[in-house]
Amino acid sequence: MRRLFAVLALAGLTMVGLATPALAHNTLIGSTPANESTVDTGPQSIELKFDQPVQGGDDLNTVVVRGPNDDRWEGGSVRVSGNVVTMPLRQLGPAGVYTIGYNIVSNDGHAVRGQVKFTLSKPGGGAPAAPDAGKPESSAPSGQAQPDSGAADGDSGGGAPVWVWIAGAVVLLGAGLVLALRLGKQQ
The missing domain is CATH 2.60.40.1220 (Immunoglobulin-like)
Known part of the structure; x- marks a missing residue:
């Protein structure tokens, strides 16, 4: 369970780190x-x-x-x-x-x-x-x-449209969930 939280926290920090002011x-x-x-x-x-x-x-x-x-x-x-x-x-x-x-x-x-x-x-x-x-x-x-x-027409105010960030978050969370489930079965 700790690994699941660690993976999810890492995914969240990665997303926050990518949203730099340089893209605003x-x-x-x-x-x-x-x-x-x-x-x-x-x-x-x-x-x-x-x-x-x-x-x-x-x-x-x-x-x-x-x-x-x-x-x-x-x-x-x-x-x-x-x-x-x-x-x-x-x-x-x-x-x-x-x-x-x-x-x-x-x-x-x-x-x-x-x-x-x-x-x-x-x-x-x-x-x-x-x-x-x-x-x-x-x-x-x-x-x-x-x-x-x-910010208009689906633009989040950052360098990429909102849907790109949402898709990236879904992929990262999905990968974290798969990794956590696999690690849980091995123990």
């Missing part, structure tokens, strides 16, 4: 401006800080900043440096809620989407970006979108 999607751990904060003057740029490095490269990561009238306020290209994503902003305009929607490629290769909201308490003198008909609309969330933790 990136998580936003901070931003400038901070989520749900109120600022008197609009920032010149935004900064999104994640718990792991973000994959860089042209067109891999998108950030969209929308103001109270759903106008866009991006002022340049997204830059990635390790686990920090930055983007310059235009001078902000009307007072109200601004939403930073992001769609980044996480360290494990999966897309991670979310949003950060902040309130501009005093209007600025800026004008929104002109709509670009030639540029496809970003898949980053607009002001109406809900944040996405990255």
